[in-house]
Amino acid sequence: MSGPGDVSGPGDAAVPAGRVEELLRRSAPRAVAALARRSGRFETAEDAVQEALLAAAEHWPREGVPDRPEAWLIRVASRRMTDLLRGEAAARRREERAAARVPPDERVAPAADAAADAAAGGDGTLTLLLLCCHPALTPPSQVALTLRAAGGLTTAEVARAFLVPEATMAQRIARAKQRIRAAGGRFAMPPAGERDARVRAVLRVLYLVFNEGYTASSGPELHRAELTGEAIRLARELHGLLPRDGEAAGLLALMLLTDARRPARTAADGSLVPLAEQDRGLWDRASIAEGTALVTRALARARLGPYQAQAAIAAVHAEAARAQDTDWPQIVALYELLERLDPGPVVRLNHAVAVAMARGPRAGLELLGPLAGDGRMARHHRLHAVRAHLLEMAGDGAGALAEFRAAARLTTSVPERRYLRGRAARLTG
Amino acid sequence: MKYLLLIYSNAENWEHPLFLRDPAFLALPPEERDALAARAEELFTEISESGELVAGTALGDPVTARTMRVRDGVPVATDGPFVETKEQLAGYVVVDCDSPERAAEIAARIPDARFAAVEVRPVMTASGLEM
Numbered sequence: 001m002s003g004p005g006d007v008s009g010p011g012d013a014a015v016p017a018g019r020v021e022e023l024l025r026r027s028a029p030r031a032v033a034a035l036a037r038r039s040g041r042f043e044t045a046e047d048a049v050q051e052a053l054l055a056a057a058e059h060w061p062r063e064g065v066p067d068r069p070e071a072w073l074i075r076v077a078s079r080r081m082t083d084l085l086r087g088e089a090a091a092r093r094r095e096e097r098a099a100a101r102v103p104p105d106e107r108v109a110p111a112a113d114a115a116a117d118a119a120a121g122g123d124g125t126l127t128l129l130l131l132c133c134h135p136a137l138t139p140p141s142q143v144a145l146t147l148r149a150a151g152g153l154t155t156a157e158v159a160r161a162f163l164v165p166e167a168t169m170a171q172r173i174a175r176a177k178q179r180i181r182a183a184g185g186r187f188a189m190p191p192a193g194e195r196d197a198r199v200r201a202v203l204r205v206l207y208l209v210f211n212e213g214y215t216a217s218s219g220p221e222l223h224r225a226e227l228t229g230e231a232i233r234l235a236r237e238l239h240g241l242l243p244r245d246g247e248a249a250g251l252l253a254l255m256l257l258t259d260a261r262r263p264a265r266t267a268a269d270g271s272l273v274p275l276a277e278q279d280r281g282l283w284d285r286a287s288i289a290e291g292t293a294l295v296t297r298a299l300a301r302a303r304l305g306p307y308q309a310q311a312a313i314a315a316v317h318a319e320a321a322r323a324q325d326t327d328w329p330q331i332v333a334l335y336e337l338l339e340r341l342d343p344g345p346v347v348r349l350n351h352a353v354a355v356a357m358a359r360g361p362r363a364g365l366e367l368l369g370p371l372a373g374d375g376r377m378a379r380h381h382r383l384h385a386v387r388a389h390l391l392e393m394a395g396d397g398a399g400a401l402a403e404f405r406a407a408a409r410l411t412t413s414v415p416e417r418r419y420l421r422g423r424a425a426r427l428t429g
Numbered sequence: 430m431k432y433l434l435l436i437y438s439n440a441e442n443w444e445h446p447l448f449l450r451d452p453a454f455l456a457l458p459p460e461e462r463d464a465l466a467a468r469a470e471e472l473f474t475e476i477s478e479s480g481e482l483v484a485g486t487a488l489g490d491p492v493t494a495r496t497m498r499v500r501d502g503v504p505v506a507t508d509g510p511f512v513e514t515k516e517q518l519a520g521y522v523v524v525d526c527d528s529p530e531r532a533a534e535i536a537a538r539i540p541d542a543r544f545a546a547v548e549v550r551p552v553m554t555a556s557g558l559e560m
Contacts, residue, residue, distance in 0.1 A: 172480020
């Protein structure tokens with residue numbers, strides 16, 4: 001591995017690690033795309049860029065960032081790729097006892113359809129995101145591959161964020177790439193008929209990444225909190241690539257509006273603060289303004305979808321100066337819309353809370369009735385937690401106490417359990 | 430979501446892989462025993478390759494266990510496991526998977542589920558949603 005000086009002159013020495021990280025994460029998807037497009041070998045290109053990222057993380061902070069960081073990465077990665085392909089070719093020769101058909105050097109030469117690919121996918125970031133969210137993969141594999149290949153995170157960083165050993169994460173990513181290849185996936189824009197479903201898959205993956213980070217609050221899980229920033233960065237990039245996609249805008253808006261509450265959602269001791277009790281002065285006004293503007297524009301112009309509806313709900317919460325100023329009838333109407341667009345038990349629960357706030361607890365409890373018959377929901381802590389809140393609102397202290405206790409036992413989240421036990425204690429005290 | 434799969438087995442016939450000397454296993458026709466052992470291999474290859482396997486190990490025989498209790502500040506050791514039962518904790522696997530259904534599926538494919546039991550327990554997280 002050579003130093004940074006061979007592509008361009010070294011820049012300022014002793015660069016802050018944060019700036020190097022940001023540069024690497026921004027450049028990584030374009031480097032993967034450039035190499036994958038040239039070679040037609042996505043898996044090897046992705047491995048080669050990962051090694052170049054590790055080399056850059058070591059060299060740049062010490063020796064300075066090269067003037068053209070992306071070119072540096074591509075140069076180092078393509079050299080590494082030649083080695084990897086030579087190794088693969090040798091292995092294949094041993095297996096087949098036959099000479100490889102194409103010498104490795106020719107394999108990194110531009111592929112014939114590179115120009116068409118470039119025209120379809122801009123700088124290749126969109127093609128890369130769509131490939132990482134290939135339907136042959138499970139959501140956790142899509143998440144892991146997206147963060148490494150398109151997010152420019154190292155395997156160690158992804159592993160740390162998901163609290164698994166690095167070897168486990170490396171295996172998950174390698175397996176994901178094998179599955180894509182086995183399913184015939186290649187580095188090219190999917191056919192027009194599949195593109196929309198693939199974009200929806202990318203949105204879902206970014207939403208999962210965001211939630212992983214947003215729910216992290218303290219202690220050993222703090223590394224996970226970085227994931228919200230990554231998700232917002234990638235969602236912003238996707239919105240830039242697909243400015244007319246209302247759901248891409250809606251998802252970015254939803255993330256910004258949710259993340260705006262982060263400074264208020266945990267107390268100093270790490271315990272969770274419910275929305276109604278949050279200090280709204282701590283909410284990030286700039287994120288709220290940006291998210292609200294995005295969702296307002298999307299709702300006016302694009303086809304409606306669940307992320308826009310959720311973002312609209314978050315925007316209504318955000319515009320209330322105090323919890324008691326919340327426009328609950330509007331939130332109820334938005335949840336009714338969301339239940340039509342994307343029905344599910346969690347939407348139903350939130351809808352029931354909104355109805356209780358707008359029309360009283362009994363109306364909310366009525367909506368919960370059908371959920372109790374659902375076997376999976378009956379063991380879900382959220383159903384019991386919502387019922388507890390609504391029973392407490394209705395003045396049924398004993399009923400609320402039993403439900404808070406049931407919810408506290410069913411949740412697998414330490415801070416949620418602490419919160420639920422606290423609510424139960426208030427009722428007995 | 431991470432799950433701890435607790436493998437219980439009759440300690441009389443402890444061996445690794447755990448089920449190999451279980452009388453119920455030994456009573457099976459040889460081809461069925463081979464098939465069961467092969468399926469266990471397959472399962473572990475599958476969850477290692479998929480990146481679902483986080484950790485796992487077999488445990489020593491319960492006769493090697495020591496149970497510690499501290500009473501009035503004095504540590505007291507007794508030989509043997511905390512709970513005296515025929516079926517003892519024989520090993521564990523930690524998996525990180527998509528859903529509780531997938532964790533249950535993996536547990537059911539551990540051969541010991543057929544002879545004794547495999548218990549599925551979710552692992553607590555420090556993450557949580559404001560309510």
